[in-house]
Amino acid sequence: MGGRSVRKQRILFIGAGRMAEAIFAGVLRTQKDYIEEIVVANRSDLARLHAMRDQYGVSVTTDWRDAVAKADVVLLAMPPQNHRDVLTQLAPYIKGQLVMTVAAGIGIGLLEETLPAGTPVVWIMPNTAAGIGESITLFTCGRHVEDKQRDVLNMVLAGIGEAVECTEQQVHDLTAITGSAPAFLYRMVEELELSAQGYGMAPETARRMVAQMIYGSAAMLKTGADPADLRDSVTTPGGATAAGLRVMDERRFSEMMQGAVEATNARAREMANE
Numbered sequence: 001m002g003g004r005s006v007r008k009q010r011i012l013f014i015g016a017g018r019m020a021e022a023i024f025a026g027v028l029r030t031q032k033d034y035i036e037e038i039v040v041a042n043r044s045d046l047a048r049l050h051a052m053r054d055q056y057g058v059s060v061t062t063d064w065r066d067a068v069a070k071a072d073v074v075l076l077a078m079p080p081q082n083h084r085d086v087l088t089q090l091a092p093y094i095k096g097q098l099v100m101t102v103a104a105g106i107g108i109g110l111l112e113e114t115l116p117a118g119t120p121v122v123w124i125m126p127n128t129a130a131g132i133g134e135s136i137t138l139f140t141c142g143r144h145v146e147d148k149q150r151d152v153l154n155m156v157l158a159g160i161g162e163a164v165e166c167t168e169q170q171v172h173d174l175t176a177i178t179g180s181a182p183a184f185l186y187r188m189v190e191e192l193e194l195s196a197q198g199y200g201m202a203p204e205t206a207r208r209m210v211a212q213m214i215y216g217s218a219a220m221l222k223t224g225a226d227p228a229d230l231r232d233s234v235t236t237p238g239g240a241t242a243a244g245l246r247v248m249d250e251r252r253f254s255e256m257m258q259g260a261v262e263a264t265n266a267r268a269r270e271m272a273n274e
């Protein structure tokens with residue numbers, strides 16, 4: 001998909017890490033018709049830039065200044081701590097380009113304050129499943145985003161999965177739930193795989209079992225079923241699952257999850273001010 005009015009876009013990524021790659025890989029998979037050029041920049045890791053150029057056919061540079069003037073979209077995909085500096089350096093080159101950031105904790109305010117008045121800015125919070133078109137991406141738009149920029153934004157977001165428009169506060173609050181929680185889930189997967197291997201399963205078999213269990217459970221959730229009902233239907237009265245869930249409750253699973261969410265969001269806020 002993509003807005004009918006979207007002409008081919010030149011997208012400059014400042015930052016060439018895991019998130020940049022996930023986003024442009026996703027976009028190139030499904031939205032190639034809307035892409036004129038993708039330029040990817042970092043400061044120093046030439047080996048990574050060259051690997052990306054060879055794998056995806058993107059242009060690469062260690063000096064993004066060369067590419068800003070021609071870009072339609074500038075997507076900041078470097079750490080939150082570097083935003084203030086990069087935005088200050090970027091400001092003189094911005095003349096109407098759509099500027100987006102994926103950085104945790106950053107928000108719209110810093111972008112609007114630092115870039116020239118009237119610059120359209122967007123904050124998006126995707127996750128690494130963007131690379132296979134399966135992200136759930138939260139986004140919030142600044143004051144100067146018009147329909148034509150929304151069409152471009154929708155094209156990018158549709159290329160990486162599903163998206164939900166939020167208030168800025170909601171993106172702060174939900175960063176843990178959609179951006180970071182894949183890591184929480186993978187942490188659980190690591191433990192389940194270890195258990196399976198402890199019972200003699202080969203690592204690849206353990207991986208296949210756990211991955212399909214998660215995939216099936218996610219598919220059940222995506223039918224719209226209530227997770228408490230789904231849990232209940234697994235939990236035979238007086239049976240085995242109940243014994244496992246009891247251990248989770250005794251060891252304060254709820255408190256642990258809420259604590260993980262709060263710590264993630266708090267750290268995101270903190271990084272934005274470092």
Ligand SMILES: NC(=O)C1=CN([C@@H]2O[C@H](COP(=O)(O)OP(=O)(O)OC[C@H]3O[C@@H](n4cnc5c(N)ncnc54)[C@H](OP(=O)(O)O)[C@@H]3O)[C@@H](O)[C@H]2O)C=CC1
Binds near residue numbers: 014042078086103128
């Ligand atoms: N990983 C994830 O799942 C998610 C990450 N995010 C956000 O995405 C952003 C990037 O995270 P992630 O991809 O994990 O990080 P990585 O460490 O993988 O990548 C960071 C990249 O930024 C580059 N970089 C750092 N400073 C600068 C600079 N001043 N100018 C140009 N490039 C720079 C680094 O290269 P070099 O050092 O060579 O310059 C590197 O390519 C963060 O803001 C994070 O909050 C958001 C949602 C999910």
Ligand SMILES: O=C(O)[C@@H]1CCC=N1
Binds near residue numbers: 104175179180
């Ligand atoms: O760990 C981080 O800081 C980023 C933000 C969301 C996911 N990864």
